[in-house]
Amino acid sequence: MTSNKVWFITGAGRGMGVEFAKAALAAGHSVVATGRSIDTVRKAVGAHDELLVVKLDITDPASAKDAVEAAMKRFGRIDVLVNNAGNFYAGFFEELSQEQVERQVRTNLFGPMNVTRAVLPVMRKQRSGHVVTLSSMAGLVGQAFCSAYAASKFGVEGWMESIRFEIEPFGIRTTIVEPGFFRTDLLEAASTIWAELSIDDYAERTAQTRPAWQAMSGRQSNDPAKLAKALVKLVDSGQPPLRWVAGADALPTAEQKVRDLLAQIDAHRDLSASLTYDDVLPAKA
Numbered sequence: 674m675t676s677n678k679v680w681f682i683t684g685a686g687r688g689m690g691v692e693f694a695k696a697a698l699a700a701g702h703s704v705v706a707t708g709r710s711i712d713t714v715r716k717a718v719g720a721h722d723e724l725l726v727v728k729l730d731i732t733d734p735a736s737a738k739d740a741v742e743a744a745m746k747r748f749g750r751i752d753v754l755v756n757n758a759g760n761f762y763a764g765f766f767e768e769l770s771q772e773q774v775e776r777q778v779r780t781n782l783f784g785p786m787n788v789t790r791a792v793l794p795v796m797r798k799q800r801s802g803h804v805v806t807l808s809s810m811a812g813l814v815g816q817a818f819c820s821a822y823a824a825s826k827f828g829v830e831g832w833m834e835s836i837r838f839e840i841e842p843f844g845i846r847t848t849i850v851e852p853g854f855f856r857t858d859l860l861e862a863a864s865t866i867w868a869e870l871s872i873d874d875y876a877e878r879t880a881q882t883r884p885a886w887q888a889m890s891g892r893q894s895n896d897p898a899k900l901a902k903a904l905v906k907l908v909d910s911g912q913p914p915l916r917w918v919a920g921a922d923a924l925p926t927a928e929q930k931v932r933d934l935l936a937q938i939d940a941h942r943d944l945s946a947s948l949t950y951d952d953v954l955p956a957k958a
Contacts, residue, residue: 685706737787768870774824785806805850
């Protein structure tokens with residue numbers, strides 16, 4: 674048995690967020706389940722003595738602060754933050770409006786930042802805590818039709834990798850979760866927003882690509898309930914990973930990215946090493 678922790682989960686009204694909340698409760702933890710609609714979260718997660726449902730719009734810093742205050746009033750601490758809430762703006766870059774790209778980054782990058790900024794003072798005071806943020810394979814590997822989404826998730830990767838060094842001295846751990854394709858509602862109308870512009874040069878590919886993405890909804894190979902249980906196990910292990918590549922389909926994608934990066938470094942190693950000033954001694958091997 675693990676000691677009780679207080680989990681603060683964003684986007685707990687649907688998808689992975691619901692499974693994270695249920696898995697943490699099943700493991701004996703207390704949960705603050707948040708979402709834009711309290712009724713939606715309550716209906717999705719169900720009743721539990723150790724559950725607090727709180728309204729939260731992650732794009733609003735004041736809403737994040739209020740949600741954290743509600744969590745503290747009920748439980749007195751926050752041990753695990755799961756930045757899960759997000760959405761997907763799908764389409765070729767030129768067909769996504771500037772406003773759509775900004776909304777994508779505001780939700781998927783600035784949203785987790787808002788919530789984390791509200792939670793960190795609590796964790797610093799405790800001198801303990803764990804910040805878990807959901808990235809994606811799109812945070813490691815770019816893909817056509819995902820430019821805005823990948824930009825937001827690449828941003829999550831860099832932000833989380835950097836704050837690790839800032840908050841570890843306070844006893845706060847970090848984990849980036851990089852899922853493959855899981856059978857959630859990310860590709861459903863509630864979570865996917867399609868490009869609002871139309872450019873003739875992209876018309877044929879758009880007509881082919883959009884139905885292909887839509888056809889994947891509900892047919893993804895990975896189980897979000899298993900992901901949630903595994904995440905709880907990793908958090909409770911005492912040695913959580915800095916990065917977790919989640920899903921059988923994600924493993925070869927991540928491994929190929931590493932191989933490609935190493936090959937690109939080696940391809941121009943001599944040229945890269947030649948760019949120092951002439952009076953700088955070469956680095957020793």
